[in-house]
Amino acid sequence: MNAENFQTSRCITLNILRYNPQDKASEPRLQSYALEAADGMTLFIALNELREHQDPTLQFDFVCRAGICGSCAMMVNGRPRLACRTLIADLPDESTLTPLPFFALIGDLSVNTGKWMRGMSERLQTWLHAKEAEPDLERIEERMAPETAEAIYELDRCIECGCCVAACGTAQMRPDFVGAVGFGKIARFRIDPRDTRDDDDYFELIGDDAGVFGCMSLLACHDMCPKALPLKTQIAFLRRKMALVA
DSSP, X not given: OOGGGOXXXXXXXXXXXXXXXXXXXXXXXEEEEEEEEOTTOBHHHHHHHHHHHTOTTOOOXXXXXXXXXXXXXXXXXXXXEEGGGOBGGGSOSEEEEEOOSXXXXXXXXXXXXXXXXXXXXXXXXXXXXXXXXXXXXXXXXXXXXXXXXXXXXXXXXXXXOSHHHHTOHHHHHOTTOOHHHHHHHHHHHHTOTTOOOOHHHXXXXXXXXXXXXGOOXXXXXXXXXXXXXXXXXXXXXXXXXXXXXX
C-alpha cells in the first residue's frame, strides 16, 4: 500500500460539560471521553460515536448533518461552531465542549435556541408586510431586479444557529439585545420592494440600545457566522440609516 494513501487514526479527548437542569441532584461538571478519530471525522460524528458506544445519556442536538439546520451549534474550545462542520483534524488532541451561552439550557450541550429566535422574530415582526391585506394569488408580481433578489437570498441564508448571539458581548450583558441575527432579518425586509415599511418603522424596532445602537462593534458575530454572512456590513448600514432617522 502506498504510504501516502494510508489513513491513520488518532486518539482524542473530549471534555464535555454535563448538566441536567431538570435534575435537582445534577451539578455542572466536565466529563472526559477518549475515542479513536479517523481521518475525515467531524465533531458531530465523534459525538454520535460517544453516545452510541460509550454514554447513551449524552445530550446534544442535530438534524441535517450538513450545516443547514443550525441545531448542532456549541462552544468548541470557547468558540461557537457547528459540530457537523467541524473537522476533528482541525482540533487539538484534547478539546472542551460546552453549550451555547445566552440560550436556555436543556441538558449537556443541548440548548433551546428556538424559543429565543421566535421571540425575536415576533418582536421585530420578521415577516413580509405586504401592500395588500388579501393578495391576489392569480396576479403576476412585478419582476424583481436580479441584484435585489440576490441580496435578499444572501440574507435568507441565515440558519438561526445562534452562533452570532453566543459570540456577542452585548448579548451577554443585555438579554433584550436583538443580536446580529435580528439585524440581518431587518436588513432583509428593508431591501425587499414588496415590504411596505419605511425607515421610521424600522427605527421603532431597532433604533435603541437593545438594537443597533447597543452594538459595541466587536463584530465577533461576523467572525463566528458559519454561513459567512455579511453581518458587519449590514450592521454598519443599519446604524447609519437609523442615525439619520433619529
